[in-house]
Amino acid sequence: MSCKHSHVAVMAPIADLEPEDHAHFDSLHELLSPGSWTRIEFAYLNYLPMLHMARFQIIDHLYPGMGADLPADRLNNKYLLFIAEIDGHMDDFFDQLFYQRPDVQSPSWPGWRPDNAGNGLVVREIWQHCGGYPIDDAAYLFRRYMHRYLVPTGLPYAGTDACLDEILRALLIKELTGAWIATETLDAGAMLAGLDAYIIAVRSIGQLNVPQLIQVNDLLFNQDIPFDFGQIVDKL
Amino acid sequence: MALNPEHIRFEGKSAPMTVITPLTRWKRFLVRPVLCWFSRRKLPEVDRLKFIHFARWAVIDREHFTRSAPELRPDYVRRPYFLFSTNFNGPWDQYIDSFSLVAVIRTGIDAIWGTSSKFPKAFPIRRFKRYIRYHQYPVDAYYNAYPDASIRDVISALKLEQNVAMLLRDIAAANLDLDEIDLSPDVFWPLMAIIEHVPAGLFDPNVFDPVLEKTVREFANASAELMAGTRRDRVPTLKGTQGPEGLQL
Numbered sequence: 001m002s003c004k005h006s007h008v009a010v011m012a013p014i015a016d017l018e019p020e021d022h023a024h025f026d027s028l029h030e031l032l033s034p035g036s037w038t039r040i041e042f043a044y045l046n047y048l049p050m051l052h053m054a055r056f057q058i059i060d061h062l063y064p065g066m067g068a069d070l071p072a073d074r075l076n077n078k079y080l081l082f083i084a085e086i087d088g089h090m091d092d093f094f095d096q097l098f099y100q101r102p103d104v105q106s107p108s109w110p111g112w113r114p115d116n117a118g119n120g121l122v123v124r125e126i127w128q129h130c131g132g133y134p135i136d137d138a139a140y141l142f143r144r145y146m147h148r149y150l151v152p153t154g155l156p157y158a159g160t161d162a163c164l165d166e167i168l169r170a171l172l173i174k175e176l177t178g179a180w181i182a183t184e185t186l187d188a189g190a191m192l193a194g195l196d197a198y199i200i201a202v203r204s205i206g207q208l209n210v211p212q213l214i215q216v217n218d219l220l221f222n223q224d225i226p227f228d229f230g231q232i233v234d235k236l
Numbered sequence: 237m238a239l240n241p242e243h244i245r246f247e248g249k250s251a252p253m254t255v256i257t258p259l260t261r262w263k264r265f266l267v268r269p270v271l272c273w274f275s276r277r278k279l280p281e282v283d284r285l286k287f288i289h290f291a292r293w294a295v296i297d298r299e300h301f302t303r304s305a306p307e308l309r310p311d312y313v314r315r316p317y318f319l320f321s322t323n324f325n326g327p328w329d330q331y332i333d334s335f336s337l338v339a340v341i342r343t344g345i346d347a348i349w350g351t352s353s354k355f356p357k358a359f360p361i362r363r364f365k366r367y368i369r370y371h372q373y374p375v376d377a378y379y380n381a382y383p384d385a386s387i388r389d390v391i392s393a394l395k396l397e398q399n400v401a402m403l404l405r406d407i408a409a410a411n412l413d414l415d416e417i418d419l420s421p422d423v424f425w426p427l428m429a430i431i432e433h434v435p436a437g438l439f440d441p442n443v444f445d446p447v448l449e450k451t452v453r454e455f456a457n458a459s460a461e462l463m464a465g466t467r468r469d470r471v472p473t474l475k476g477t478q479g480p481e482g483l484q485l
Contacts, residue, residue: 007292009319013304013311032377045379053290053323055252056377062317065258065353066370073258073313077304081373083254083321085290131305151300151319154271155293155348157282159387162394170393171385173400202400214381 002161005052008084008093009151011059012130013077024129025058025078031126032056044122047100049210050093052164054084056126080130087163094143097123168213172205175220176236179229197233204236248383250289251328252375255320255368256296257352264316267295267351274344281340286388287331291322293348318352325386332368336361 015024045051060078064070086093098120120137127133127145134141160167180198208216220232259267271293282288296319301311324331335345336358345358356363382390 005290007290007294009292009294009321011296011300013308015305015308017307029376046381051379052381053250053252054379055254055321055375057254057373057375059256059373062256062258062313063371065260065355066367068258068354070314073311073315075301075311075313076309077311081254085323131308148303149300151294151296153292153294154268155275157279157288157291159283159286159289160390160394162390164381166394166397167382167385167390170397171382171389173397174389174393177396177400199404202404210381217382217384 003087003163003166005156005158005161006086006088006090006093007153007156008082008086008090008146009153010082010146010149011079011151012082012127012145012149013079013132014058015129015131015133016078019076025060028058028080028126028129031129032058044100046214047211048093048096049164050086050088050096052085052087052167054082057081057083077131080127085158090146091143094146095139098139098142165210165213168210168217169205169208172208172213172217172220173202175217176201176205176229176232179232194229197229201233201236248380249325249386249389250323250380250383251325252378253320253322253324253328253331254373254375255371256373257318257320257349257355257371259295259316259318259351260353261315263351267316267318267348270347270351271295274348279344281338281344285334285338285341286391287325287334287386289323289325289387289390291320291324294319294321315353318349320349323380325388329365332365333361336364 014028016022045054057080058078059075059081061075062073064072084093100122120139120142123142124133124137127142130149132145132148134145162170176198180194205213205216216236220235296317298313298316301313304310322331335341342358346355349355350357354367356367358364385393
């Protein structure tokens with residue numbers, strides 16, 4: 001199976017009215033600062049089964065060509081640039097982004113409350129700082145807003161055709177296989193004893209969805225001391 | 237001011253880069269045909285590098301800046317801008333080097349980025365790097381669903397998974413009950429076959445682990461000998477079961 005990837009780039013103006021006004025800019029900066037936005041802490045994105053990679057950037061100036069005689073274009077507004085690499089169609093992704101309600105207890109994300117996830121309230125935390133963001137929370141309004149500031153991709157490139165779930169599953173099976181081979185001996189009997197557990201573990205991996213695959217990958221393989229094969233099978 | 241790119245580090249094997257450059261007054265009319273031409277062909281030279289997860293080129297039109305919200309003042313810029321974003325593995329220098337030193341890619345880069353103002357060409361490399369660094373924007377927040385995997389890891393894992401899937405299919409076809417799994421050749425030969433494939437698919441060639449490699453080599457040698465029948469005595473044969481010739485993995 002292979003996926004058609006979409007490449008999303010949305011550049012929306014930040015809602016500060018005057019050049020010396022930085023309220024929205026500062027809020028966004030705090031929201032997106034590296035300390036508050038790591039994969040573990042901002043688990044919201046882990047629940048988007050189409051999303052491979054994403055980034056937020058604040059564009060507050062434009063450069064002239066290096067060494068050009070012309071001065072740079074001056075900007076009245078700062079811009080929030082959102083770039084994402086996804087599986088499938090971007091409208092489906094915008095809907096997921098809007099509706100997703102993460103099942104996490106207390107992520108250390110500023111402004112996060114258990115009751116404000118889902119139905120556009122997480123995306124509002126971000127894009128409310130951008131100009132013209134709709135007052136009402138509706139998926140079609142969010143989609144329309146994103147399309148308004150979409151930068152169409154001219155030349156995309158993807159290193160693999162695989163979907164996100166295929167990649168996560170394959171990476172987990174690879175780690176599992178490595179652990180199995182590393183812990184078993186050359187003895188055929190011992191290998192086959194491990195094979196039983198190995199096959200069951202592989203079949204278990206086949207049943208996991210994207211958030212579960214991400215959680216298992218985090219749990220098992222982002223450790224200083226790696227789990228051995230038996231421990232992995234137990235966890236699965 | 238946005239954060240300095242030098243001050244931001246993201247955990248994991250991939251790193252983001254975003255470069256925005258102004259297009260020249262005349263060559264800006266060329267940029268869409270050039271991108272269109274490249275988008276219609278495969279890029280095997282880039283595939284061979286195997287350190288780019290995703291990348292894209294896009295044009296930010298002048299109208300994009302004037303399309304601001306009603307309450308904001310629109311921005312009037314003199315020219316469109318070129319947006320390049322990428323997710324790559326390894327050091328920044330090595331990544332840019334490949335653009336500059338691989339002839340075919342260098343030609344492509346010159347054709348695409350040559351539409352930008354004051355682009356110095358991809359070679360000599362020092363000026364090219366200075367140009368990229370000058371026009372690079374810091375990434376404030378970065379998310380990767382598989383941060384600990386390079387694109388090589390991903391490709392090798394997908395190959396390995398195919399082998400594993402074949403093993404499971406063959407075992408299922410043999411109607412084996414996993415609770416009563418034993419040393420029958422129906423299980424053993426597919427197992428040997430998969431192990432034989434494992435070294436090619438399992439390891440990141442950039443990371444050398446001598447202990448693991450030795451173990452896998454011994455497995456591979458043992459399986460090769462068994463396949464050749466030289467150590468067939470180690471495998472108990474059961475009446476009515478298939479030998480290695482019957483299994484096509």
